[in-house]
Amino acid sequence: MPQIAASLSAAACLLVLAGGAWAKSSDRNQPMDIDANSSNCSIGDNSPCVFSGNVHIVQGTLDIRAAKADVRRGGGDIQRVIITGSPARLSQGLDNGGTMTASASTVEYDMPRETVIFTGNVRIEQAGRGAMSGPRIVYNMQTGQVQGGGGEGGGQIRTRILPRAAQGNKQGSD
Template identity: 50%
Template sequence: MNRIAASLLLVAAVVPAGDVIARSSDRNQAMDVIANSSDCRMVDNAPCILTGNVEIKQGTLDIRAARADFTIRDGDIRVAQLTGSPVRMTQELDDGGRMNATASRIDYDLAQDTIVLTGSASIQQPGQGSIASERIVYNTRTGQIQGGGGDSNSRVRLQFQPRNRPDAPAGSGND
């Protein structure tokens, strides 16, 4: 088994799905988008391109990018391709925690509830842990996170925070 496949299996086995599920009520909120300029037609399969200081907010979801390309189907935004240096994304989770993500590019498939982060990608969940890789796939519905690099030199970096940190008794000699 190659190193990337082993890393993917490790991530699937040790990252608990229920701990990183995005705020489910966000998808029922209006999406507000602000940018320096736009070239959009709000009809199916027509391009919608926003450039310069793009800010996207939907409920607790907050995305900052240099450029956003939207695909619209049946009157709804179905896919957003975001680029920047880096793209920054934050969202509150159903458990009340917060997820912070950065990458050079984020492809967000709203219909499939899937976010693909590429280029120096990282996701941090304060108090829980983090993952960093060249490519991360995050399913917002199930909470599954997969990481991998694409070549044999790329590595996935995971950090797990302990849930309960016992305080050492004063003067216990555990320096």
């Protein structure tokens, strides 16, 4: 179970990077608390661990609220974390003192590929700096590239980048 908590922590911290700024680095060293209505975990290496019903994950300034968190293991390591909700919500403080918030129907972190995929009514905002929204946003942890697209159902990606003068004003909703 500690490996699952640590992996969820890593995945959740990495999700924050899609907001365009580094997550609060000290959060990674904080204990993680997970509350849910139920959990169904197996100790087998290739078995899932699923937390469901009012899932609330807290680690330092990181706060995740979702309907379900599904952790998949393989080869002794966490391979994938899938967080779902209507929507799943994430917020975290940043090292620069700001805050990042994100919401999506599904947030999937693929550890071997080092990608975070947000799907379904995605909205990622960094207070005072800007926002990005759309049906699907993919963040590549290795390259730092963020890609947005309409997904299978079409739709557009909206991005708002605030000018430097406006960044201190905490505005920027699109």
